[in-house]
Structure formats: C-alpha cells, structure tokens
Amino acid sequence: MTNEGTDATAGADNTANPVATVCRGTALRRFAVTAASTAAVLAVAGALIVSVVQRIGEPTIDAQGRIVEAAKAYVSAYNAVDETRLKAITCGYIAEELSSAGPETLGALRADVERGSATVNNFSGTVEGGNAAVTTAIITYPGDLPSRTVQFRLLNHDGVWKVCSTSTPLYPGPDSQ
Numbered sequence: 001m002t003n004e005g006t007d008a009t010a011g012a013d014n015t016a017n018p019v020a021t022v023c024r025g026t027a028l029r030r031f032a033v034t035a036a037s038t039a040a041v042l043a044v045a046g047a048l049i050v051s052v053v054q055r056i057g058e059p060t061i062d063a064q065g066r067i068v069e070a071a072k073a074y075v076s077a078y079n080a081v082d083e084t085r086l087k088a089i090t091c092g093y094i095a096e097e098l099s100s101a102g103p104e105t106l107g108a109l110r111a112d113v114e115r116g117s118a119t120v121n122n123f124s125g126t127v128e129g130g131n132a133a134v135t136t137a138i139i140t141y142p143g144d145l146p147s148r149t150v151q152f153r154l155l156n157h158d159g160v161w162k163v164c165s166t167s168t169p170l171y172p173g174p175d176s177q
Contacts (some may be wrong), residue, residue, distance in 0.1 A: 015116075020064060020077050029117060036054070043144075044068075052120055058122070063128045063133075064126045064128060064135075066161055067126055067128060067133045067135050067154055067161050068123045068126060068135055068137075068160065070089065070152075070154055070160075070161035070162075070163060071120065071123070071135055071152040071154070071163060072120055073085075073089050074089055074090065074119055074152070074163040075119075075120040075139070075170065077089060078109065078112075078170055079117040079118060080113075081106065081109050081110050081113055083098065083101070083106060085095055086098055087099070089160075089162050089163065090162055090163050090164065091154075091155050091157060091162040091163070091164040092153075092155065092164030092165055093107055093164060093165045094163060094164060094165060094166075095162075095164070102162070112170070112171035113171075114139050115141070115143070115145065115171070116142035116143055116145065117141075117142070118139050118140070118170055118171060119139070119140045119141075120137045120138075120139055120150075121137065121138060121140070122137060122138040123135055123136065123137045124137075125151075131155055131156040132153070132154070132155055132156075133153075133154045133155075133156070133161065134151060134152065134153055134154070135151070135152050135154070136150070136151045136152070137149070137152065138150075139170060141171070141172075145172060146167060146172065148172065149167075150166050150167055150168055150170065151165075151166065151167035151168075152165075152166055152167075153165045153166070
C-alpha cells in the first residue's frame with residue numbers, strides 16, 4: 001500500500017511546507033547566535049591570554065627601584081634644564097631654590113650642563129623608611145671633570161618619590177677641572 005500525497009517534502013522543495021521553512025530559519029538563527037557567542041568568548045579569552053603574557057614579561061619595580069628612578073629623573077631633568085619637570089619631581093631645599101630661582105639660577109644650570117651632561121649610575125645603599133629614602137650614586141661627567149659620589153635624599157609625596165636634597169651639588173664648581 002502506498003501513501004501517495006502524504007509526504008509532500010520527499011524529494012521536493014521545502015518551500016511548499018511552511019513547517020520545514022520555520023524549522024530551517026530557527027536552526028539558522030540558533031546557529032548564528034551560537035557562532036557569535038563562541039566568537040565573543042574566544043575574543044575575550046584571547047585578550048586575557050595576551051594581557052597575562054605581556055604582564056609576565058614586564059618587570060615589577062619595587063620601592064627601591066622607584067627611588068632610583070626618581071633620582072635618575074632628577075638628573076635627567078637637570079641635564080635638560082627643564083625647570084617645569086624639576087619643580088614637579090623635587091621637594092624641600094631643591095624645590096624652594098627652584099621656586100625662587102631667577103634667570104641667574106637657570107643660567108648657572110645651563111652653564112653646568114654646557115660643560116657636559118652628567119651621567120648617574122652605580123646606585124647603592126638605597127634605604128627606604130616610610131615616606132623618606134636615601135640612595136647613593138656615582139655621577140660621571142664628560143671630559144676632565146672628576147666623577148663624584150652623590151647621596152640623594154627623597155620624600156614620598158602622594159605615592160611619588162621626589163628628590164629633596166643632595167649631599168653635594170650635581171656639578172662640580174667651575175674651578176674643579
């Protein structure tokens with residue numbers, strides 16, 4: 001016995017069968033939503049993996065490292081005769097001197113630097129005690145200027161280490177050559 005006419009979809013186009021069309025549309029939507037969700041999850045996972053891998057390679061700077069970096073920044077700003085930056089990274093005696101500095105003080109700074117930029121290295125004896133710190137470094141100069149050991153005294157202002165004084169001027173006097 002044959003059931004002719006009972007299966008309208010057998011070997012035929014499903015457009016004549018509205019149930020098959022709705023099911024196909026629902027399946028396509030379900031597939032599209034699943035694909036989009038999977039892509040979003042993979043993108044977030046990828047971003048997290050990249051972030052973790054980048055952080056693994058980043059060195060963490062401890063308090064002593066931040067103190068040394070502050071002293072280096074001070075020498076760099078001094079070499080650049082960058083009054084604005086110097087004011088931002090200093091405190092105490094140095095900040096007071098800079099706030100009252102006239103053209104003659106900045107001229108003296110420029111005269112120091114014209115003799116050659118100081119290079120700071122060989123930090124040692126970095127000690128932190130609460131909001132105060134001390135670090136010692138050797139300052140070298142180009143030409144015949146002798147190197148010198150300088151102790152930097154710093155204070156932490158709102159999480160930022162600032163140089164407040166040095167044991168000796170960064171640059172030797174003009175007659176020290």
